[in-house]
Amino acid sequence: MRETKRRQQSELNSGLTEAFMATARRYPSQHAFVHDHRTITYAQLAEMTEAFALRLTSQRDWRPRTRVAIRLPNSPEYAAAFYGTLLAGGIAVPIPMEQSTGWIEHVLESTQTRWFVETANSETSDASLRRVDDDSLDASRIEAPNNLAAIFFTSGSSGSPKGVMLSHRNLLANAQSICASLPLQQTDRALALLPFCHAYGNSVLQTHLLTGATLVVAGSATFPATLTEAMQRHAVTSFAGVPDLYRLLLPAFRASAAARTHLRYTTVAGGALRPEITRECAELLRPAELFVMYGQTEATARLSCLPASQLATHYGSIGRGIPGVTLEVVHESGRRVLPGELGQIRASGENVMLGYWNDPEATSRILHDGWLQTGDLATVDDEGFIYPKGRTSQLLKIGGYRLHPAEIETVIAREFPTIEPVVVPFETADHFTRLALFLLPLRPGLTPDTDKVRSCCRRLLARHQRPDVITFLVTPPLTASLKIDRLRLSELAAETAERRLAGQT
Amino acid sequence: MTDPATITAELTAYLTEASCSDTPLMADTDLLATGLVDSLMMTDLVHHVESRYGVRLDAEDLRPKNFRTPRVLAELVAQKSRLAAPAPR
Numbered sequence: 328m329r330e331t332k333r334r335q336q337s338e339l340n341s342g343l344t345e346a347f348m349a350t351a352r353r354y355p356s357q358h359a360f361v362h363d364h365r366t367i368t369y370a371q372l373a374e375m376t377e378a379f380a381l382r383l384t385s386q387r388d389w390r391p392r393t394r395v396a397i398r399l400p401n402s403p404e405y406a407a408a409f410y411g412t413l414l415a416g417g418i419a420v421p422i423p424m425e426q427s428t429g430w431i432e433h434v435l436e437s438t439q440t441r442w443f444v445e446t447a448n449s450e451t452s453d454a455s456l457r458r459v460d461d462d463s464l465d466a467s468r469i470e471a472p473n474n475l476a477a478i479f480f481t482s483g484s485s486g487s488p489k490g491v492m493l494s495h496r497n498l499l500a501n502a503q504s505i506c507a508s509l510p511l512q513q514t515d516r517a518l519a520l521l522p523f524c525h526a527y528g529n530s531v532l533q534t535h536l537l538t539g540a541t542l543v544v545a546g547s548a549t550f551p552a553t554l555t556e557a558m559q560r561h562a563v564t565s566f567a568g569v570p571d572l573y574r575l576l577l578p579a580f581r582a583s584a585a586a587r588t589h590l591r592y593t594t595v596a597g598g599a600l601r602p603e604i605t606r607e608c609a610e611l612l613r614p615a616e617l618f619v620m621y622g623q624t625e626a627t628a629r630l631s632c633l634p635a636s637q638l639a640t641h642y643g644s645i646g647r648g649i650p651g652v653t654l655e656v657v658h659e660s661g662r663r664v665l666p667g668e669l670g671q672i673r674a675s676g677e678n679v680m681l682g683y684w685n686d687p688e689a690t691s692r693i694l695h696d697g698w699l700q701t702g703d704l705a706t707v708d709d710e711g712f713i714y715p716k717g718r719t720s721q722l723l724k725i726g727g728y729r730l731h732p733a734e735i736e737t738v739i740a741r742e743f744p745t746i747e748p749v750v751v752p753f754e755t756a757d758h759f760t761r762l763a764l765f766l767l768p769l770r771p772g773l774t775p776d777t778d779k780v781r782s783c784c785r786r787l788l789a790r791h792q793r794p795d796v797i798t799f800l801v802t803p804p805l806t807a808s809l810k811i812d813r814l815r816l817s818e819l820a821a822e823t824a825e826r827r828l829a830g831q832t
Numbered sequence: 833m834t835d836p837a838t839i840t841a842e843l844t845a846y847l848t849e850a851s852c853s854d855t856p857l858m859a860d861t862d863l864l865a866t867g868l869v870d871s872l873m874m875t876d877l878v879h880h881v882e883s884r885y886g887v888r889l890d891a892e893d894l895r896p897k898n899f900r901t902p903r904v905l906a907e908l909v910a911q912k913s914r915l916a917a918p919a920p921r
Binding site: 547548549550551552553555571575578579581582583725726755756757759781785790791795827 | 849871890892895
């Protein structure tokens, strides 16, 4: 009886999980994961997935389209919880490990999620399923769209986190497009460093598990040498990284040729890598190939690709749309821009999200007539290659994480009502983007206690949201139109950071 | 600038400030288990150590064993700094 019920639910949500299970049947003894010192075959991962699905469906009040929050580090357990939730007919809500309690509560409330998967012990990544102790949460209160597979929360252009709704079809279509753009093979052993709970890391997970390749989870970005050692030990053939990761890894790669012995190709996305650093990486990694890609969570993950063979003639470009994606740069009037003219990137394809969770208004601002307005500015050359030129809004990328200054400003303003907080990005001497928080007193004579603000940041903000520089400022620089001059504040922040590094605090 | 005790105190103060820690760090606070040092912090910390103490940390130095606590890191810095200093005549 239960078996029949489950089969019906899985047919209802056919797509991604079935594709994964088909891969598992095809390559049962192939390694799906190499996780520190253990290996998990496809047959084992499929078993873990079915066991997880059964744990969900055997709950008395389990209903299809129930949301399940997954807060696990990259591990076979994460994959089993993700696919298991889908197999049970549920909807996965990945929760980044670095997010604060307040953020998580917001997401659980917004999605009416009562099931939470987490690890009791980060060393073993055991997954334990618990019920959120909050009787006011009720999944039936908000009807989820048919075929919804997962909701990925990300920073929106207004500052509050938005739930990007991805269907089975979205996830499958994008995984297929990515596989068609890269030399990904079933024999690949990819270093899976990017968190699976974010769009880019999730696309690494899906593409490899649908191909029958191996994901290697080992080493830490904090200590690049542990990554190069892991690459050597596990004969890693590929990896995906954000620009900051490449900058961190460059010295370690230079020091260790052995790490690159088996490397065939790498991808960079999730922010702009400066052309000169792209060139340096490409030259260092050779004969391995570097693919520059571009995308966003609203498009499942990836939208464009600059093939390695075209890199040397197109530094600074993100390439062109990947198969199945139409990517255009358009003028405000809606017509396509002429070569060299600035416009906004828009995208269409089966990978474009269903919309933002429970927010039709925000959805209608970004999705029109089947087009996703990315909010990214760009120019196009006469061959159709796209060159990004910043954003239309103040969205930022810190260490690959997307965020909006308002997310931080709102928290500080709430905690310190007599202060106007202004958050700006600045560039460090070695070209990393960091945040600065300027505290402007709303009443004259008031001196904010920067230590209290610092402690508040630690308590209420995730690591990537925490400002590196916190400065009290009586008279802010203003623009000609008498708005706070954020560009000038960024320069001030860079100078302050330089002085601090030089020990002249 | 090669006295490990002074460097330990300075690094502890720097890390307390840079990590926005509520409670001051101690010389033997475990920086890794507490998650105080992550990849974002690491780049700043390395830059700080190199510019403040005039030493060079190579890829080989960036290992968990050298960053376990402020005191352990200070030992490494002191040792490097002694090696970098011109030999006394």
